[in-house]
Amino acid sequence: MKTDAAVVAQEVSKPVLPLVGGKCRCGYVFFPMQTFGCEMCGRNGDDLMPVTLSGRGQVVSKAVVHIHADPKRPPPFAVAIVELEEGPQIRALLADPPDVSAEPGDVVTARLFPSNYSDSESRLDVGFARNAPKE
Numbered sequence: 001m002k003t004d005a006a007v008v009a010q011e012v013s014k015p016v017l018p019l020v021g022g023k024c025r026c027g028y029v030f031f032p033m034q035t036f037g038c039e040m041c042g043r044n045g046d047d048l049m050p051v052t053l054s055g056r057g058q059v060v061s062k063a064v065v066h067i068h069a070d071p072k073r074p075p076p077f078a079v080a081i082v083e084l085e086e087g088p089q090i091r092a093l094l095a096d097p098p099d100v101s102a103e104p105g106d107v108v109t110a111r112l113f114p115s116n117y118s119d120s121e122s123r124l125d126v127g128f129a130r131n132a133p134k135e
């Protein structure tokens, strides 16, 4: 039986985490999936279909958070605007400590990573990191 730390290490080592977004009949792609309405044309319901996104994108901007209310996510950590390959721009966490995490212009992939690097039993978060091999 694997320990929690082994499970964390296995999850973190996965190269790319696909994301479930949506696509409207008009062609507009968005993230996350929802059926309330297309931001481009207003269609809703069955006109909006789930689509698997590559989990790859490029960092547009980055900010470092120095104060945070959740003790399970100790600062500092970095957040970013990431433009996905399929078009949507999303706000996301960056994996790795801020001084070594991805920078604007870097190509990144979605991953699972520990929310607290100093705790081997830390919960996992979805975030983006550079240097993933292409599958």
Ligand SMILES: [Zn+2]
Binding pocket: 024, 025, 026, 027, 028, 038, 039, 040, 041, 042, 043
């Ligand atoms: Zn639409």
